[in-house]
Structure formats: C-alpha cells, structure tokens
Amino acid sequence: AATAAAVPEPELRRRRTITWVVLLGFAGLLFDGYDLVVYGTLVPGFLRDPSQLGPVTPALAGAIGSYALAGTLVGAILAGLLVDIVGRRRMLLAGYLWCPVTMGITAFTSSTGTFGLMRFVAGIGIGVVIAVTGAVIAEFAPPGKKNTYSAIAYAGVGTGGVLAAVLAILLLRQIGWQGMLLIGAVPLVVLLPLAWAKLPESPVWLLSRGRVDDARAMAERT
Numbered sequence: 001a002a003t004a005a006a007v008p009e010p011e012l013r014r015r016r017t018i019t020w021v022v023l024l025g026f027a028g029l030l031f032d033g034y035d036l037v038v039y040g041t042l043v044p045g046f047l048r049d050p051s052q053l054g055p056v057t058p059a060l061a062g063a064i065g066s067y068a069l070a071g072t073l074v075g076a077i078l079a080g081l082l083v084d085i086v087g088r089r090r091m092l093l094a095g096y097l098w099c100p101v102t103m104g105i106t107a108f109t110s111s112t113g114t115f116g117l118m119r120f121v122a123g124i125g126i127g128v129v130i131a132v133t134g135a136v137i138a139e140f141a142p143p144g145k146k147n148t149y150s151a152i153a154y155a156g157v158g159t160g161g162v163l164a165a166v167l168a169i170l171l172l173r174q175i176g177w178q179g180m181l182l183i184g185a186v187p188l189v190v191l192l193p194l195a196w197a198k199l200p201e202s203p204v205w206l207l208s209r210g211r212v213d214d215a216r217a218m219a220e221r222t
Contacts, residue, residue, distance in 0.1 A: 010220075014142070017222040018149065020198045021140045025133040025153035027191050028096055032126045033160025035103055035184045036072075039065055039119065041168035042177045052177060053112050064116040071123020072130065079131035084208070088139070089201040091132045096192045098125030103184035107177075130157075139204040140222070 007015075043065070046056040056064075075095075083091045102122035109115040133153055141149045164180075172180060200222050206215035 013222060017200060018137075018140050018142070018145075021136055021200075022149050022153050024092075024191070024195050024199055025137055026156040026159075028092070028129045028187070028195075029133060029154055029156030030160040030163065031099060031156075031184060031187050031191065032129050033157035034164045035099060035122060035126055035160075036068060036157075037161035037164040038168070038180050038184060039068065041164055041172065042180060045172075045177060053110070053115055056112060060112060064112065064119060067116050067120040068123035068126065071120040072127035073123075075124035075127020075129075076131040077127075078124065079128045083132055083135060084205070087201055087205055087209075088132060088136045089199055091128060092136060092199060093192065093195060095125050095129035095132065096187055096195050098122075099129065100185040100188035100192070103181050104188070107179075107181035107185070136199075136202060139202040140200075 043056075043061045046052055047058065047061060050056070079091060079095075099122060102118055102125060106115060106118040106122060109118055134150055137149050137153055138146050167183065168180060175182075201218060203215040203219040203222065206218055
C-alpha cells in the first residue's frame with residue numbers, strides 16, 4: 001500500500017493501461033496462433049475419413065492449409081491501409097469479432113471447397129489482429145519498453161499453436177473436428193467483450209486525425 005501510494009496517479013493509470021493492452025494483445029494473438037495451427041491437427045482425420053468433408057488428398061490438404069496464410073497476408077495489407085483511417089481500437093475489435101465468427105462458421109461447413117474458402121476468410125481476420133496489435137502496443141508502451149511488451153504479446157502466437165496441439169491430443173476424439181474449430185470461437189464471448197470495455201483508442205492516432213481535445217482526454221485517462 002505504501003509503495004502504491006508513492007507512485008503518482010498518472011503513472012498508475014499508465015501502468016494499468018499498458019498492462020491491459022499487452023494482456024489483450026497476448027490473448028488475441030493466442031487465438032490467432034490456435035486458429036492457424038488447429039487445422040494441422042485435423043488433417044490426419046480428413047485424410048483418413050472422407051465422410052467428414054469428402055475425399056481429401058495430401059495435395060488438397062496442403063492447398064487448404066495455405067489458404068489461411070494467404071488470408072493472413074490479405075488481412076495484414078488491409079489493416080495497413082485502413083488502420084490510420086478507422087483507428088486502432090476499431091480495427092482490433094473488428095479482428096476480435098471476425099476471427100471467432102469465421103471459425104464458428106467453418107465448423108459447420110460440409111465440403112472441402114467451403115471449408116477452404118472459410119479458412120481464407122478467417123485468415124483475413126488473423127492478419128488484421130497480427131498487424132494492428134503491434135501498432136497499439138508501440139503507441140502505448142513507455143520509451144525503452146516497446147520491444148519487451150511486443151515480445152510478450154506476440155508470444156501468444158506460439159502459445160496458441162502449442163495449445164491447439166495439446167487440446168487436439170486431449171479432446172479431438174471426444175469433440176471432433178467441429179468442436180476443435182468451435183474452440184476458436186471462444187473470443188466472441190470472452191475476449192471481445194473484455195476488449196470492448198478495456199481497450200482504449202490510441203491518443204497518438206487521435207492526434208494524427210486532428211482530434212486534439214479527444215487525444216488530450218484519452219491521454220489523461222490512460
């Protein structure tokens with residue numbers, strides 16, 4: 001209590017803000033990593049059992065696997081074009097909405113064509129989150145800490161990949177490939193509401209748009 005009392009209130013607000021920004025960034029990238037890797041855990045079943053999506057050859061499985069990565073590239077480019085127009089907060093919230101919704105829809109596909117298309121569409125949201133998270137952290141991190149906080153947040157990608165593999169070992173037989181994809185929809189009810197409440201808009205972006213009063217108010221709040 002004595003230590004907290006010795007820290008000025010603006011500094012406490014800044015610490016709380018960057019903590020939330022990094023935690024939300026880590027969580028969003030964790031689910032991105034999960035979404036990218038979970039397909040690999042499903043491929044053996046698709047190859048073995050044509051009743052799931054229809055006949056899947058190794059070549060087709062590899063092609064489908066590339067669709068999400070292609071979507072990620074498209075999403076990152078779109079984020080670069082739009083993030084300075086619509087703002088960091090709106091773009092991240094859109095990504096946190098896009099990814100789980102498309103993962104949920106993918107779980108209910110019944111053909112390789114539709115499945116592959118939805119993997120591409122899901123990849124767009126993944127690319128948006130990957131691209132914008134770094135910008136948000138860079139604009140809230142204190143001097144000398146940008147790389148550290150970015151590393152913490154982007155560790156979520158690898159963590160999510162490991163999580164996908166572990167959950168596949170534990171749950172795939174019980175919940176099937178649809179259940180594994182539906183896990184990727186969890187951010188819709190967990191991450192998105194939390195980000196809506198706790199993720200601030202960047203004062204740097206507000207200032208760049210000429211919204212000086214809004215930027216000042218946000219800087220004081222955060």
